[in-house]
Amino acid sequence: MIGLVSYGVYVPSYRIRVEDIAKQWGENPANIKSGLLVEEKAVPDLDEDTATIAVEAARAAIRRANIDPNDIGAIYVGSESHPYAVKPTATIVAAAIGAPTSITAADFEFACKAGTAAIQTSMGLVALNKIKYGLAIGADVSQASPGDALEYAAGAGGAAFVIGQDNIVAEIEEFASFTTDTPDFWRRDLQKYPEHGGRFTGEPAYFRHTISASEALLEKTGLKPTDFDFAVFHQPNGKFPRKAAKTLGFTSEQLKPGLMVTHIGNTYSASSLIGLAATLDQASPSQRILMTSFGSGAGSDAFVFRVTDRIEELRERAPKVEEFLLSKKYLDYAAYAKHQGKIRM
Incomplete structure (x- = not known):
């Protein structure tokens, strides 16, 4: 039986409201909110990117099930905003969580479904009994051109899942x-x-x-x-x-x-x-x-x-998604533009 042994999430604490973006571009926020059904979005801090978000989500997943990082045999990070064009995010995660050097690791890209592709790949190695655990991560600091319709919803966050055959929380x-x-x-x-x-x-x-x-x-x-x-x-x-x-x-x-x-x-x-x-x-x-x-x-x-049944035992061991929703600080558009690197000198 293959499934999720653990899971972890990280969402940056900064937010910007749809109203503040709409105000900048002279748009009607009520129309945008009713059209998109989005009220606000998460914004990374100045020192946060896909790699740091992936690390935090991975640490939460490891903590929730008390996983020994030495038992992780594969790490795959899916994203369309990897911080490097040539330098894997997966190796940064591996070093940060203390994974062994014997792991296989790679970055995945397939727009917004790269994280689920990582889950499927981890499932294959686990099913072949080549590894005990695979760590599959989806993380992004989404980008949108200033004034584009995408800007109202392009957020930031990450989720990590440990894939294995024993002590699973979800088959x-x-x-x-x-x-x-x-x-x-x-x-x-x-x-x-x-x-x-x-x-x-x-x-x-x-x-x-x-x-x-x-x-x-x-x-x-x-x-x-x-x-x-x-x-x-x-x-x-x-x-x-x-x-x-x-x-x-x-x-x-x-x-x-x-x-x-x-x-x-x-x-x-x-x-x-x-x-x-x-x-x-x-x-x-x-x-x-x-x-x-x-x-x-x-x-x-x-x-x-x-x-x-194991979900009841592990659920409270790491932050829930709701905790990230409640922990937030708002930015105006100028601060948001700075955080997103939209202003270049």
Whole structure:
């Protein structure tokens, strides 16, 4: 039985409200908030980046289950904002947590689903009994061009999951993926900010892939939406996951515990993973969770998790997602621009 042995999250404490961004660009904040269903987003501190966020999430995961770092055989970090073009984030995490030099490590990129790709890769090594534990991380400090629609939701955060076969808090019962070549969102080399393909971002990209992967998983397992207690989808905004859930037959009650975008924005590679962690913070033994990620370019990975009795023992050993939501400090647009490196001298 392969599953999640532990999990950990980190979200920066700084926030900026949608109103403060809208004011800067002369936009109507009420229209933007109702259109995106986002109130505010997380902003990294001046000394925070994808690597530091990944380290903090990994440390939380290790602490929650009292994992010996020497038992970790693989570390994979998924992100689209790695701090170095040539220098892996995974090795920084490995050194920070005290992992052995015998590990295999790599950085993953697949827009916002690189973290779930890391989970799948870790599952493979664990299933082959080549490693005891794999550490899969999704972390991002999302970037958006000043004044672009993406700026209202592009947030920051990370989630880490330890994958193994023993003492698991949630069994991974099955997974399915759906992948195509769809140019909905991209950033070329040496470009600071990404671009998006307008009409490609909705139906051809997010909805087609998210729904197709989820339907493939339901067909593969013979499960129905009513067989799940919770559902988590990638959250570029608040409307898309709600529409995807409704299309598939899931209810707002199943979706609500993992819907974090309203409070911290779209954390890209961490988006569905933080939603999963928030759901695990509330879930009871034997409850079932569907999680489907989405990454532009484009692809989705869908998973079925079955929570075990061990969740009750580990849940309180590391900060819950709700604690990060409550611990926050607000920035005005000038301070936000400084934190995000939008002002260059």
